[in-house]
Amino acid sequence: MNRHPAYLMLGVAAASLFSSVALAAEPDWRGEAIAMLKRDFQSMGQASYERIHEDDLQALCNKYSNTPPEKAAAKMMAAQLKTVKYPADGQLMGDWKVGEKIAQSGKGFTWTDEPGIPVGGNCYNCHQISPKEISYGTLGPSLFNFGKLRGGPTPEMQKYAYSKIYNSKSYNTCSNMPRFGHVGALNEGQIKDLVALLLDPESPVNK
């Protein structure tokens, strides 16, 4: 069979296209996306580019779609727990009534907010907490009866609640929960008040 030269040329072109596709490395989509963010993100007020810059932990979680290899995840978790700063006076529980207000509030930390004003915890966005609040999100588990179910405000449980709120990734490497103390959103006193909301036997959470 006699092929027309044009067909032959097409064949050669197709073959070389194929081989160049096969040889080319997988495009670096992550790198390109990060470069695009860096180029296009406009810092406004306190909402600066630093906020979306991924740290080591976020890079690991992003790379493995939130399920990094076990060893790497455990190492990262231990490092996160080390970042938790505990109150100097050793007191981990504050006032549950103030804690309830902090859990309700989603105020602060946006580019229109004055830097330094107290920031809310926004806990109800993801958790059921006091049964008196019927509007809550379900991304996180219900914290109703938290103290009752965990054996009350024992020193161990207070330490766990404080550490979890301070740095949620201390116990779950790729947790969806923000690292409230670690990123400087909530201060020591506010975290103590939230610990009381969850653990104080007088809190509506445990009534």
Ligand code: HEC
């Ligand atoms: C964006 C959603 C989100 C917000 C906001 C959030 N959490 Fe969470 N939280 C989670 C998720 C998801 C989990 C379960 C996975 C995990 O343990 O990391 C969780 C787990 C917890 C746990 C551990 C529960 C257990 O059974 O041991 C505590 C305590 C907790 N959150 C308290 C809080 C408090 C207090 C606030 C407000 C300062 C808060 N969370 C805000 C998503 C959130």
